[in-house]
Structure formats: structure tokens, C-alpha cells
Amino acid sequence: MCALNTVPFVLRNFEKKQNDYSGVAQVATAVWPEEPTTASELALDDKHRKPDRIHGRVVAELNGQIIAFGVYGKLETSPRSREFFFNALVHPDHQCQGIGKAIYSYIIGALSQYKPSVLTTDTRENQTDAVRFLKMRGFEIVQRRPVLRLNVKSFDSARISSGKVHDKRQKITVSTLSELMLDVPDWKHRCWDLDWEIVQDIPSPDAPARSTFESYALHFDNSDFTPQSWFIALQGDEWVGMSIIDTNPSTPDVFYTSVTGVRRGFRRRGIAMALKLHGIEHVRALGGQFIETDNDENSPMLNLNLTLGFERGPAILEFRKTFSAADP
Ligand SMILES: CC(C)(COP(=O)(O)OP(=O)(O)OC[C@H]1O[C@@H](n2cnc3c(N)ncnc32)[C@H](O)[C@@H]1OP(=O)(O)O)[C@@H](O)C(=O)NCCC(=O)NCCS
Numbered sequence: 001m002c003a004l005n006t007v008p009f010v011l012r013n014f015e016k017k018q019n020d021y022s023g024v025a026q027v028a029t030a031v032w033p034e035e036p037t038t039a040s041e042l043a044l045d046d047k048h049r050k051p052d053r054i055h056g057r058v059v060a061e062l063n064g065q066i067i068a069f070g071v072y073g074k075l076e077t078s079p080r081s082r083e084f085f086f087n088a089l090v091h092p093d094h095q096c097q098g099i100g101k102a103i104y105s106y107i108i109g110a111l112s113q114y115k116p117s118v119l120t121t122d123t124r125e126n127q128t129d130a131v132r133f134l135k136m137r138g139f140e141i142v143q144r145r146p147v148l149r150l151n152v153k154s155f156d157s158a159r160i161s162s163g164k165v166h167d168k169r170q171k172i173t174v175s176t177l178s179e180l181m182l183d184v185p186d187w188k189h190r191c192w193d194l195d196w197e198i199v200q201d202i203p204s205p206d207a208p209a210r211s212t213f214e215s216y217a218l219h220f221d222n223s224d225f226t227p228q229s230w231f232i233a234l235q236g237d238e239w240v241g242m243s244i245i246d247t248n249p250s251t252p253d254v255f256y257t258s259v260t261g262v263r264r265g266f267r268r269r270g271i272a273m274a275l276k277l278h279g280i281e282h283v284r285a286l287g288g289q290f291i292e293t294d295n296d297e298n299s300p301m302l303n304l305n306l307t308l309g310f311e312r313g314p315a316i317l318e319f320r321k322t323f324s325a326a327d328p
Contacts, residue, residue, distance in 0.1 A: 008062070009062045010062075011058055011060050011106055016043070021039035024039075024059065024066060031090070032089075035248075053073065053076065054084075055071075055073035055074070056071070056072055056107075058106050060090075067090070067093070067099065068100070070086060070103035071086065072087075072111060075120065079206055082114060082116050082117040083116070083118040084114065085120045086121050087122075088100045088104055100130075117322065118321065119139075119323070120142075120319065120320045121139065126314035139320065142318050143318040144297045144315045145297065145316045147313040147314060148292065148295065148313065149292045150292075150308060150310045152280050152284045155280055157280070160273065172271055176229070177191070177227035177228075177232055180232055189213065190239050191242070192216045194239050198260075201261070202296075203296035205318065226245075226246075226247065229246070229247075230242060230245075231243045233274065240266040240271065241260075241266060241272060241275055242261065243259070243261075244257065245258075245291070253289040254288070254289065254290045254292055255290070257291055257293040258293075260301060280308075
């Protein structure tokens with residue numbers, strides 16, 4: 001529980017300048033050391049955001065030093081109209097001093113002109129003050145996703161019995177997308193189709209909406225698109241599963257699995273397990289130490305990852321607050 005001891009902080013709008021990017025990145029990294037943020041990543045995100053998107057940041061300063069910030073914007077992917085997100089991050093040295101509350105009020109004020117119907121945010125379950133803060137303001141948990149981490153250097157593939165990995169009689173092969181791109185002219189459409197079948201079954205508080213081919217294909221133009229770390233399972237010419245390993249330049253030792261999925265008619269044949277084993281070998285070959293991911297607490301994937309030996313960390317909690325017509 002906070003014993004409020006306020007300090008003379010000042011709230012002001014974020015400015016797209018090096019000093020503010022660095023201050024915000026430092027606070028974010030102090031709050032989430034497991035996911036470091038850099039000033040250049042933030043600046044790049046801002047550069048790539050369409051100018052007509054509703055998006056804002058506010059910073060709290062103490063003696064000219066950024067000690068907290070808030071970020072908010074419209075959730076463009078939401079199936080609900082007027083759904084917004086926000087995050088308030090206060091440096092651990094300055095928590096419990098009324099700063100988060102002031103940032104939240106500022107954001108509610110800034111959003112009021114858009115008449116939000118829903119506000120979402122997230123935190124991790126070990127941030128108990130943040131969980132209390134959100135619950136006190138009427139937010140409810142809509143999804144819990146344990147964060148999982150595997151040390152690939154100590155991973156022993158012998159722990160997975162061969163019965164759990166697809167066997168040769170099924171004639172399943174695994175290729176990288178970089179190999180397939182050379183021979184399969186419609187590879188972009190194949191990725192898009194496979195992704196859609198998978199995404200529909202990823203446990204989520206909302207039914208997914210299919211992205212247009214054009215917006216999905218933007219992935220392939222990103223500088224961080226690495227087709228050599230997209231693993232595709234095939235039966236003959238048919239693409240039946242995929243698993244993607246992502247990198248984060250701020251954490252060169254840590255790799256991430258973003259999506260793993262198998263077409264409905266091919267599940268429970270050890271295909272996902274085989275794809276994950278390819279990913280682990282790939283990260284090991286690159287000299288990485290860890291693979292991280294997060295899965296809904298009721299998902300089959302969580303089971304699969306625990307079987308592989310991933311260790312469970314604090315869950316990410318997705319929160320949502322629905323406003324009545326009279327709010328905010
Ligand atoms: C999760 C998913 C990828 C599993 O693919 P799969 O090829 O069927 O998985 P495998 O056959 O390799 O299963 C390996 C092990 O994982 C676990 N597992 C897989 N599916 C499971 C299920 N439905 N329920 C419980 N455990 C399951 C089991 O331990 C299984 O071993 P077993 O069959 O010997 O019991 C597949 O269900 C899927 O595509 N789901 C939708 C996408 C998704 O949610 N992806 C995760 C988020 S990105």
C-alpha cells in the first residue's frame with residue numbers, strides 16, 4: 001500500500017526530441033528491465049505511425065529529470081468503436097508519490113474529447129501496486145498470459161520423447177521461409193492464409209479480425225523481417241504449420257517466439273513440437289541464450305512449451321475498463 005509522499009513534479013507534453021526519448025526509454029527500462037526500451041526504437045515507432053492516428057505521451061519531471069510518463073492512443077485493431085489504450089510508467093524510485101494518479105487523470109482528460117467506450121492497458125502480476133491501482137479505477141482482467149523462458153544453452157532435446165515429434169511416415173518436412181521464397185511465387189499469400197487459420201484459434205478476449213493482404217504484407221518490408229527464422233511445416237506442397245522467431249536489438253541474447261500454429265486438420269501430430277525444436281536449434285546456432293514467449297493460461301501452447309522445459313514467469317495481465325455514456 002502506498003504511503004503518499006508527494007514530490008514537486010511537473011507534468012508536460014512529450015516532445016519528439018532526443019532528451020525526451022532518452023528519458024522515457026530510461027523510465028520504461030527501469031520499470032520493465034526484462035524488456036529494455038531504447039530511445040531510437042521509440043523514435044522509429046513514432047516515425048512509422050500514420051500521422052492521422054490518435055496518439056500522445058505525457059512526461060512527469062522532477063528537477064528537469066523525466067521520472068515517469070504516460071502514453072495513450074486509439075486501438076486501431078479493436079473490434080469496438082472508440083477503444084483506446086493507455087500505459088502509465090513511474091520510475092521505481094518515485095512510485096507511490098501520486099505521479100501515476102496524476103498521469104492517469106491527465107490521460108482521461110486528453111481522451112475525453114473522443115468519448116472513449118473502452119480503455120485497455122496491461123501490466124504484470126508481480127507489479128502488485130499497478131494491479132491495485134487499476135482495479136481501484138474499475139479495470140478488470142480480461143486475459144492472463146504467463147511469460148515463459150527457455151535457456152537454449154542448457155536445453156536437452158533428449159528430454160522430448162520421439163513420440164511427441166512428428167515421425168517420418170507422416171511425410172512432414174520443415175523449411176525456412178527464406179528457402180521457400182526462392183521456389184514458391186505466392187509465398188506471401190501462403191503466409192497470410194496460414195496466419196489467418198492460426199490466429200483464429202489463438203485464445204484471445206476478442207474474436208480476431210482478418211487483416212487485409214496489403215496490411216499483412218507490410219511485415220515483409222520491415223527491416224526486422226528475417227525469413228531465415230520463419231519455420232514452415234509442409235506436407236508435400238501444402239503449408240501446414242509455422243513458427244516464427246523474432247529478435248530485439250536491445251536484447252541480443254534473448255529471442256522471442258511470436259506465433260506458432262498448425263492447420264486444424266494437422267494438429268496433435270507433433271508438428272508444432274517439431275517446429276519449436278527447429279527454432280531452438282536456430283537460436284542455439286546464432287549463439288542466443290534464451291527464447292521467450294507468452295501464452296494464454298488456458299492455451300495448448302502453454303502445455304507444449306512447459307513440456308519443452310520453458311520456465312514460467314509472472315503473467316502479463318490484460319485489463320479493460322468499459323465506460324458508461326456519462327463517463328469519463
Ligand atoms: C497450439 C498448437 C500450435 C499445437 O500444435 P500441434 O501440432 O497440434 O501440437 P503437437 O502435436 O506438436 O503437440 C505437442 C504437445 O503439446 C501439447 N498439446 C498440443 N495440443 C494440445 C491441446 N489441444 N491440449 C493440451 N495439450 C496440447 C501436448 O503435450 C502435445 O503432446 P501429446 O500430443 O503427445 O500429448 C495448435 O493447437 C494451434 O495451432 N493452435 C492455434 C494457434 C495457437 O494458439 N498458437 C499459440 C499462440 S501463438
